[in-house]
Amino acid sequence: MTRLSDIGEDALISRLIRLVPLDPAPAAGPGDDCAVIDPGSAHPALLLLKTDALVEHVHFLPDAPARAVGWKSCARVVSDFAAMGGHPAHFLVTLALPPQTPVAWAEDLYRGIADCLQRFGGTLAGGETSSVPPSSAALISIAATGSVLRHHLTLRSTAKPGHALLVTGTLGGSRLAKHLSFIPRMKETDWLVSHFKPTAMMDLSDGLARDLLRLASASGCGFVLDRDYLPVTEGCTVAEALGDGEDFEILLAMEEDRVAGLLAAWGQEFPELALTRIGCLVEAGTGEILEGGWEHFTKDLAK
Amino acid sequence: MTRLSDIGEDALISRLIRLVPLDPAPAAGPGDDCAVIDPGSAHPALLLLKTDALVEHVHFLPDAPARAVGWKSCARVVSDFAAMGGHPAHFLVTLALPPQTPVAWAEDLYRGIADCLQRFGGTLAGGETSSVPPSSAALISIAATGSVLRHHLTLRSTAKPGHALLVTGTLGGSRLAKHLSFIPRMKETDWLVSHFKPTAMMDLSDGLARDLLRLASASGCGFVLDRDYLPVTEGCTVAEALGDGEDFEILLAMEEDRVAGLLAAWGQEFPELALTRIGCLVEAGTGEILEGGWEHFTKDLAK
Numbered sequence: 001m002t003r004l005s006d007i008g009e010d011a012l013i014s015r016l017i018r019l020v021p022l023d024p025a026p027a028a029g030p031g032d033d034c035a036v037i038d039p040g041s042a043h044p045a046l047l048l049l050k051t052d053a054l055v056e057h058v059h060f061l062p063d064a065p066a067r068a069v070g071w072k073s074c075a076r077v078v079s080d081f082a083a084m085g086g087h088p089a090h091f092l093v094t095l096a097l098p099p100q101t102p103v104a105w106a107e108d109l110y111r112g113i114a115d116c117l118q119r120f121g122g123t124l125a126g127g128e129t130s131s132v133p134p135s136s137a138a139l140i141s142i143a144a145t146g147s148v149l150r151h152h153l154t155l156r157s158t159a160k161p162g163h164a165l166l167v168t169g170t171l172g173g174s175r176l177a178k179h180l181s182f183i184p185r186m187k188e189t190d191w192l193v194s195h196f197k198p199t200a201m202m203d204l205s206d207g208l209a210r211d212l213l214r215l216a217s218a219s220g221c222g223f224v225l226d227r228d229y230l231p232v233t234e235g236c237t238v239a240e241a242l243g244d245g246e247d248f249e250i251l252l253a254m255e256e257d258r259v260a261g262l263l264a265a266w267g268q269e270f271p272e273l274a275l276t277r278i279g280c281l282v283e284a285g286t287g288e289i290l291e292g293g294w295e296h297f298t299k300d301l302a303k
Numbered sequence: 304m305t306r307l308s309d310i311g312e313d314a315l316i317s318r319l320i321r322l323v324p325l326d327p328a329p330a331a332g333p334g335d336d337c338a339v340i341d342p343g344s345a346h347p348a349l350l351l352l353k354t355d356a357l358v359e360h361v362h363f364l365p366d367a368p369a370r371a372v373g374w375k376s377c378a379r380v381v382s383d384f385a386a387m388g389g390h391p392a393h394f395l396v397t398l399a400l401p402p403q404t405p406v407a408w409a410e411d412l413y414r415g416i417a418d419c420l421q422r423f424g425g426t427l428a429g430g431e432t433s434s435v436p437p438s439s440a441a442l443i444s445i446a447a448t449g450s451v452l453r454h455h456l457t458l459r460s461t462a463k464p465g466h467a468l469l470v471t472g473t474l475g476g477s478r479l480a481k482h483l484s485f486i487p488r489m490k491e492t493d494w495l496v497s498h499f500k501p502t503a504m505m506d507l508s509d510g511l512a513r514d515l516l517r518l519a520s521a522s523g524c525g526f527v528l529d530r531d532y533l534p535v536t537e538g539c540t541v542a543e544a545l546g547d548g549e550d551f552e553i554l555l556a557m558e559e560d561r562v563a564g565l566l567a568a569w570g571q572e573f574p575e576l577a578l579t580r581i582g583c584l585v586e587a588g589t590g591e592i593l594e595g596g597w598e599h600f601t602k603d604l605a606k
Contacts, residue, residue: 004409005402009432016409020417020427023393035428037393037448039342049428051395051446057436090326090340092354094444099308106307106319114323124323125338125352129312133360136439141397143354143446145340 031218032156033080033202034146046153048086048146052076056137060180066105068180070112073140076205078120079184079248083203084155085193086148087186088120093127094141098134109140120186152193157218159200159253165223165279166259169249171208172236179246189250191269196262198252207245209290215251222287225279242290253281334521335459336383336505337449349456351389351449355379359440363483369408371483373415376443379508381423382487382551386506387458388496389451390489391423396430397444401437412443423489455496460521462503462556468526468582469562472552474511475539482549492553494572499565501555510548512593518554525590528582545593556584 004012027036027046037047052073054060060069074091081088093113095106117123122144132139168185185203192198200219204211208230216223232241254262259277266275281287307315316334330339330349340350355376357363363372377394384391396416398409420426425447435442471488488506495501503522507514511533519526535544557565562580569578584590 002406003402004400004404004406004434007406012406012409012432013430015406016413016432017427019410019413021420021425023426023428026428035393035395037428047448049393049395049446049448051397051429051431051444053397053399053431053433053444055399055433055435055439058434090338090352092338092352092446094354094356094446096356096358096442096444097307099306101307103305103307103310103315103318106315107322110319110322117324122324123326124320125326125329125340126354127316128354128356129315129319130356130358131307131361132358132442133440136358137436139399139435139442141354141356141399141444141446143352143395143397143444145350145352145448 028155031214033083036084036153045147045149048081048084048148050077050080050146051141051143052080053139053141055139058137064180066108067112067115069140070109071116072180073142074113074116074122075182075184076248077142077144078116078186079203081146082184082186082189083201083250084148085152085189085201086146088122088144088146090125090145091117091122092125092143095127095129096132096139096141097129098136098138099131100134101138120184154193154198154201156200156202156215159215159219159221159281161221161281161283162256163199163253163281164256164259164277165212165251165253165281166275166277167204167208167231167249167251168275169247169273170231170233171204171247171249172241172244173233174246174248175244182248184248185250188270188273192252195265196254196258198254200253202251204247204249204251205245207243208251209242211251213290215253216281219253219281220284221281222284223279223281224287225290229276230278231274231276256280331458334517336386339387339456348450348452351384351387351451353380353383353449354444354446355383356442356444358442361440367483369411370415370418372443373412374419375483376445377416377419377425378485378487379551380445380447381419381425381489382506384449385487385489385492386504386553387451388455388492388504389449391425391447391449393428393448394420394425395428395446398430398432399435399442399444400432401439401441402434403437404441423487455500457496457501457504459503459505459518462518462522462524462584464524464584464586465559466502466556466584467559467562467580468515468554468556468584469578469580470507470511470534470552470554471578472550472576473534473536474507474550474552475544475547476536477549477551478547485551487551488553491573491576495555498568499557499561501557503556505554507550507552507554508548510546511554512545514554516593518556519584522556522584523587524584525587526582526584527590528593529580532579533581534577534579559583
């Protein structure tokens, strides 16, 4: 019998979505950071939908501060909206918790959710709480709506061979430190889609090795990575920068002839945050193959 | 230290929602079957949002057929949209499964989801899969958007003292049989909001004892129940009809002088489904108090 641990997350998803009715005319195909719903051409904005879950022992450890877990649960979703050029709106929060969970833990979790909604402008629209058996991991699932102006929408699938690849911040080591406290790059993506709209964009949640492959594949390209220029977090190796995951930095593609102008303007606008050219897209079937990155079901948990 | 098992679900929710930013002008307050978002007066329809989770050992047992679990996961959400007078649109599916789960189980679950979306006209917009530790319960969380015409929107909170209370179908025994295969009452609620719009409406998920109190409280009323007329499922006791939960029938309120006309027209339209007057709303602080109904966190699991 084939089990989930035999095939991994991406293969599972591609097997499952064949079985269900999909939007016959989606504004973005499955596999981008969010689902995009077109409410009709009379509307200037598109509807974004996203769901994301945090599982104890997988995405956070039992001793993580609940307020930071709450922040992370919503910040991951905000990061996905930012990666499309959009903004969050209405949040639904599902808590599935064992009965022995302290009430104060759930309240601190909600304070972290409130911190994130207040900072990025979302509101709580609803949610639900459910018990899980006492031996089960706690789970927080966030579903949210967002919106993006039509001309700001930036997909993963619209870059072309020859476009440069750039990344914000530094990569690696997030699971030791910032995975619970990262700031979604919404200010930066807002500026990008208004001033230097990327040809493709996504946020880095599963590690550059996996996520770069996803952007390149979605755009029908291969890629070449300039390892010497990779912005590696101090104290981390290149392998950790490629594979740790949960960086929540922004990976973007842009025509080569706009890169110099972008980098100059970026330095003026965001002097404290690096933006680094890390390689380029090439024709499909050429380029390189990377190993590493986070894989659900087939990797050990709670490393 | 106070734990979730000490206070129960409703008390927990009321403590949590005080902590987060809420929609400053909601089309329906928190606590109704769905969240209601008003996209602006130019739109004839309101946006509905709902999230709902099924947990192994709590909402289904490990040996339940996966296809039926998939059906139930979405049918619960469809039932909530129906209870507002609306329809489902876009679904996000979150699977949190242990790594040893057979792939065939996940595929059968998705077939059940497809059965429900095809029957009630929803599409899959996205979702996510996450591993949980091997000892954790499987969890399926569904978030969905829906829509309701402004003049069809039916809340819990808009009934008045003196209005009659009616319920569709029969109550009790659902956990032994139909909780995995129930048909959301959308055809019936569609007809109701077009022909005999209730003054308040909700679906019965936690048992009449708890849900009737919720509708009455939301409307600022008490209630009196005519136990002799309660439509009890064959083989069940009155206590089971009040307390089993997961009936997914519709509880509605209506002015007394419209009830005879409603019952006559209902019998013509739905000859195979009972609609029964079970009592009436009274002034707040009067009426009766019921015991029973499903309570997360404080009840034994997997009975």
